[in-house]
Amino acid sequence: MSQVADKIRDLRDNEGRAALIGYLPVGYPSVEGSIEAARALIEAGADILELGVPYTDPVMDGETIQYAVQEALEGGVRLRDVFTVIRAISDLGAPVLVMTYFNPIFHYGLRRFAQELVEAGGAGLITPDLTPDAAQDWIDVANEFDLDKVFLVAPSSTTERLELTAAASRGFVYAASTMGVTGERATLGTRAEELVGRTREAGAEIVCVGLGVSREEQARDVGRYADGVIVGSAFVRPLSAEGPFDQRLAAMSDVARALAHGVRTARK
Structure with a gap:
């Protein structure tokens, strides 16, 4: 059973809304600081991390x-610190996915990583640089350990690619709202909604949208049609500001509460 899919279905069926999915990098500004940030983000309204x-x-x-990732690396963060953070927030009840490029877990060892992720309480992986047709080794391991496999689609994805991704994914399909890198954007346009529709037609039950959502009105708009609204840079940016860490945490929590309100009111 997928922790993530079950959470999204529960919110859809019982609260009539999408999920707010928040991203944070492990080890920024420190491992302990990322634990505090993760707890604060969930407490402020993130449903999935x-x-x-x-x-x-x-x-x-x-x-x-x-910037945040580079600071974490210079601070000495290691892959195993991911498991430390997951354990430290497991009492809050929010499913936790690990977002990772494939190279680190390949060198760590797929089965070793999967086993330690399960033991820590993690739900699965999002692998942005791994396509399903090149992922059979990971798919086999994820199936063995009952972990979610979240793959990405983009506005440029062909129907064949959408069908392949929908069939391979578990948890949800990650729909990148636009071509390009992560970050906050002034507008998202209509391509994200079109992509969600195409991905559902290709066989995906649950489709979540990320890349660019940073304001309450954007979260409300995406929450109308997507099963989940994924936000990253808008949460990381306040943590990178000047001032004491507790003030930066408070600023991030304010952003989270506003985005959570947008998601919760999208279909009303």
Whole structure:
């Protein structure tokens, strides 16, 4: 059973709304700081959490997340710290996915990583640089350990690619709202809604939208048609501001509450 899919279905069926899915990088500004940030984000309204694995070549991440990831790496964060953070927030009841480029877990060992992720309480992986047709080794391991496999689609994806991704994914299909890297955007346009519709037609039950959502009105708009609204840079940016860490946490929580309100009122 998928923790993530069950959570999204529960929110859809019992509250009539989409899920707010929040991203934070592990180890920023420190491992302990990322634990505090993750707890604060869930308490402020995030339904599901994505924990990012810092990587030396984050080609799909925008400036805000690249900065945070680099700071985490320079601070000495390691892949195993992901499990520490998951354990520290497991009492809050929010499913946790790990967002990672494939290289770190490949070198760590797929079965070793999967086993330790299960033991920590994690739900699965989002692998932005891995396509289903190149992922059979990971798919086999994920199936063995009953973990979610979240793959991405984009506005440029063909119908064949959408069908392949929908069939391979478990948890949800991640619909990238636009071509390009992560980051906040002034507008999202209509391509995201069209992509969600096409992905559902290709066989996906649950489709969540990310890349660019940063304001309450955007969360409300995406929450009308998507099963989940994914937000990253808008949560990381307040943590990168000047001032004491408790003030930065409070600022991030304010952003989360506003976005959560947008998602919760989208279909009313």
